[in-house]
Amino acid sequence: MIIFISDVLNQDALSRAREAAAGLSFEPGQTTAGWHARSVKANSQAMPSAGLRVLQQRIVKAIEAHPVVQMSALPRLMTPPLISRYGPGDAYGRHVDDAVMGTPPMRSDLSATLFLNDPDAYDGGELIIEGPGGEEAIKLAAGSLVLYPSTSLHQVAPVTKGERLVAVTWIQSLVADEAARAILFDLAQAKQQMFEQAGKSPAFDLLAKSYANLLRRWARP
Ligand SMILES: O=C(O)CCC(=O)C(=O)O
Numbered sequence: 001m002i003i004f005i006s007d008v009l010n011q012d013a014l015s016r017a018r019e020a021a022a023g024l025s026f027e028p029g030q031t032t033a034g035w036h037a038r039s040v041k042a043n044s045q046a047m048p049s050a051g052l053r054v055l056q057q058r059i060v061k062a063i064e065a066h067p068v069v070q071m072s073a074l075p076r077l078m079t080p081p082l083i084s085r086y087g088p089g090d091a092y093g094r095h096v097d098d099a100v101m102g103t104p105p106m107r108s109d110l111s112a113t114l115f116l117n118d119p120d121a122y123d124g125g126e127l128i129i130e131g132p133g134g135e136e137a138i139k140l141a142a143g144s145l146v147l148y149p150s151t152s153l154h155q156v157a158p159v160t161k162g163e164r165l166v167a168v169t170w171i172q173s174l175v176a177d178e179a180a181r182a183i184l185f186d187l188a189q190a191k192q193q194m195f196e197q198a199g200k201s202p203a204f205d206l207l208a209k210s211y212a213n214l215l216r217r218w219a220r221p
């Protein structure tokens with residue numbers, strides 16, 4: 001399942017993030033790709049620095065704090081985001097993300113792209129994700145996040161004009177199985193809607209109990 005979440009960063013947070021990114025030094029992105037993804041990766045990434053760490057912390061906080069991220073991804077661990085820049089001619093060819101990454105190692109269950117500049121700031125640069133129903137080309141407003149299964153083949157189409165600026169991160173979920181996560185997301189939404197429409201009721205209690213007990217079965221904290 002591909003999930004779109006708008007307003008993960010508001011206008012104020014966005015301009016601060018863009019300002020911080022403008023002050024960072026960038027290097028070729030090949031350094032952080034797995035060996036087979038490296039051959040198709042052509043972009044720039046922010047180099048480690050104190051400024052990068054502050055920006056990464058702000059972005060992680062905003063992503064984690066979002067209620068839809070909590071409900072859909074059930075995050076347990078998240079990598080510090082890469083700040084990636086794609087100028088004209090840059091692209092990231094078809095690849096699958098590493099299954100295990102970082103120190104200490106974590107499993108990538110969900111991949112996430114947070115768009116830091118607007119779609120009209122660049123031509124091309126769609127994130128193309130392959131799913132059972134075919135390809136989906138994604139280009140979201142600044143401040144919006146796309147979450148997708150790390151099991152998918154995906155690519156970033158060449159940028160032909162302007163600059164694409166994104167933060168890219170990976171999430172290890174409390175629930176590794178994508179199908180189980182999808183059921184829990186449906187139930188969490190149903191629980192919320194039922195509560196909003198009719199308050200607490202015996203039916204709500206049963207739904208809440210089922211949700212909690214499924215999560216208890218499936219979660220690996
Ligand atoms: O820039 C993006 O939206 C995704 C980049 C990507 O696929 C990666 O860094 O592995």
Ligand SMILES: [Fe+2]
Nearest residue numbers: 095096097154
């Ligand atoms: Fe990727």
